[in-house]
Amino acid sequence: xxxxxxxxxxxxxxxxxxxxxxxxxxxxxxxxxxxxxxxxxxxxxxxxxxxxxxxxxxxxxxxxxxxxxxxxxxxxxxxxxxxxxxxxxxxxxxxxxxxxxxxxxxxxxxxxxxxxxxxxxxxxxxxxxxxxxxxxxxxxxxxxxxxxxxxxxxxxxxxxxxxxxxxxxxxxxxxxxxxxxxxxxxxxxxxxxxxxxxxxxxxxxxxxxxxxxxxxxxxxxxxxxxxxxxxxxxxxxxxxxxxxxxxxxxxxxxxxxxxxxxxx
Amino acid sequence: xxxxxxxxxxxxxxxxxxxxxxxxxxxxxxxxxxxxxxxxxxxxxxxxxxxxxxxxxxxxxxxxxxxxxxxxxxxxxxxxxxxxxxxxxxxxxxxxxxxxxxxxxxxxxxxxxxxxxxxxxxxxxxxxxxxxxxxxxxxxxxxxxxxxxxxxxxxxxxxxxxxxxxxxxxxxxxxxxxxxxxxxxxxxxxxxxxxxxxxxxxxxxxxxxxxxxxxxxxxxxxxxxxxxxxxxxxxxxxxxxxxxxxxxxxxxxxxxxxxxxxxxx
Numbered sequence: 001x002x003x004x005x006x007x008x009x010x011x012x013x014x015x016x017x018x019x020x021x022x023x024x025x026x027x028x029x030x031x032x033x034x035x036x037x038x039x040x041x042x043x044x045x046x047x048x049x050x051x052x053x054x055x056x057x058x059x060x061x062x063x064x065x066x067x068x069x070x071x072x073x074x075x076x077x078x079x080x081x082x083x084x085x086x087x088x089x090x091x092x093x094x095x096x097x098x099x100x101x102x103x104x105x106x107x108x109x110x111x112x113x114x115x116x117x118x119x120x121x122x123x124x125x126x127x128x129x130x131x132x133x134x135x136x137x138x139x140x141x142x143x144x145x146x147x148x149x150x151x152x153x154x155x156x157x158x159x160x161x162x163x164x165x166x167x168x169x170x171x172x173x174x175x176x177x178x179x180x181x182x183x184x185x186x187x188x189x190x191x192x193x194x195x196x197x198x199x200x201x202x203x204x205x206x207x208x209x210x211x212x213x214x215x216x217x218x219x220x221x222x223x224x225x226x227x228x229x230x231x232x233x234x235x236x237x238x239x240x241x242x243x244x245x246x247x248x249x250x251x252x253x254x255x256x257x258x259x260x261x262x263x264x
Numbered sequence: 265x266x267x268x269x270x271x272x273x274x275x276x277x278x279x280x281x282x283x284x285x286x287x288x289x290x291x292x293x294x295x296x297x298x299x300x301x302x303x304x305x306x307x308x309x310x311x312x313x314x315x316x317x318x319x320x321x322x323x324x325x326x327x328x329x330x331x332x333x334x335x336x337x338x339x340x341x342x343x344x345x346x347x348x349x350x351x352x353x354x355x356x357x358x359x360x361x362x363x364x365x366x367x368x369x370x371x372x373x374x375x376x377x378x379x380x381x382x383x384x385x386x387x388x389x390x391x392x393x394x395x396x397x398x399x400x401x402x403x404x405x406x407x408x409x410x411x412x413x414x415x416x417x418x419x420x421x422x423x424x425x426x427x428x429x430x431x432x433x434x435x436x437x438x439x440x441x442x443x444x445x446x447x448x449x450x451x452x453x454x455x456x457x458x459x460x461x462x463x464x465x466x467x468x469x470x471x472x473x474x475x476x477x478x479x480x481x482x483x484x485x486x487x488x489x490x491x492x493x494x495x496x497x498x499x500x501x502x503x504x505x506x507x508x509x510x511x512x513x514x515x516x517x518x519x520x521x522x523x524x525x526x527x528x529x
Binding site: 080 | 416421
């Protein structure tokens with residue numbers, strides 16, 4: 001009888017350190033994100049959240065320590081079709097950039113059909129699904145430069161979803177979204193996580209909301225302060241020490257955690 | 265005007281001009297969106313020096329100018345990477361070196377002669393059959409490469425970092441874009457000359473950006489504007505006995521002005 005095969009973890013960091021000009025922006029961070037995990041990455045400004053995402057994608061200075069994507073060192077990772085990425089800044093390079101919503105979203109399929117003159121039917125169908133999931137199917141022929149900030153954000157969400165990846169890396173995806181669409185967005189993301197098994201790392205300042213949706217929280221402040229389930233977050237001595245007992249219980253109470261104040 | 269089409273020189277001018285203009289227009293859209301518009305200007309000036317060297321050594325100008333301009337294009341990309349400067353400074357230095365070398369070679373060759381003057385301001389009505397063959401073949405090749413990689417080039421023009429995470433080899437495509445620009449600029453020198461060739465790259469793209477709502481539309485409008493300006497410029501040269509190169513550029517300027525003034529906000 002053979003031992004069950006351990007599924008490859010989408011993300012593994014071991015003593016990960018990233019420096020900018022000698023200063024460590026991330027300092028000896030270690031964690032493991034399993035297949036199908038939905039991780040909210042939170043922490044104060046300048047805590048290294050975006051740097052973590054960029055390090056995974058090879059967009060930061062070469063990190064120290066170990067950083068792996070699907071079992072491969074992040075530095076040599078090339079299975080881009082497994083990754084969907086929403087960057088923090090999504091401003092078009094110029095106001096009159098000649099691109100429709102559909103053309104931008106189709107960029108998400110590049111790793112799948114890079115060598116094709118025309119996008120194959122299967123890729124066009126994936127673009128359609130992403131447009132529908134982001135609620136912008138009616139904007140497909142609209143020039144991206146004429147959209148509002150919130151509509152544009154949805155276009156870039158759709159571009160990330162169009163990859164139909166195994167791992168979604170989303171950096172502040174809910175910025176500029178109105179509350180109604182933000183709820184839709186979290187519902188859509190939750191469905192992709194549950195039904196497709198998509199692993200998600202979502203950077204946000206909206207820590208009050210992410211606790212409702214993510215299965216785990218990763219709290220950074222240059223070093224790793226907490227990584228685990230939201231229930232453990234509420235009972236975490238490290239977080240209580242950071243926020244104080246009352247505030248920690250308030251946060252957890254908002255999310256109906258066992259560690260929160262109020263009726264248990 | 266129609267009867268002019270029976271003349272061989274007119275047929276050759278139209279064939280070379282239309283193909284080079286279409287390649288320039290396609291390339292120009294990518295260059296303008298990638299904020300590399302001035303690369304064509306710098307390489308054109310550099311090519312002036314290369315043509316001067318060829319004439320001095322009595323070698324075929326294209327055979328000398330094409331490889332030297334391709335090398336210069338790669339230098340323009342390398343200098344900012346390794347030399348701690350911005351790209352526009354690198355373009356300025358390569359451009360000035362080319363012009364200075366051209367003047368020096370012309371002086372060594374006994375002063376400006378008619379040949380060099382035609383490379384400065386273009387002489388599309390005097391292109392030879394062999395030049396037409398080279399211009400049509402290479403322009404078609406440039407166009408084919410651009411259309412083949414258009415989706416990757418579009419993605420990196422819009423967001424180079426995201427394109428990298430989608431597997432687009434951004435550095436390699438930037439080098440390819442620079443080399444294609446060098447090639448196209450050298451081809452364009454016979455049409456409008458080193459002083460004006462960058463206008464074939466920039467004007468059609470800039471005009472297209474005023475009116476196009478999609479990327480596909482921008483490519484189509486740019487090619488229509490580029491080739492239309494060749495037809496109108498050559499017609500003007502034939503009918504009014506004005507320099508064709510200058511007429512082509514002024515038609516482009518007029519088309520841009522019309523597009524800018526009539527565009528929907």
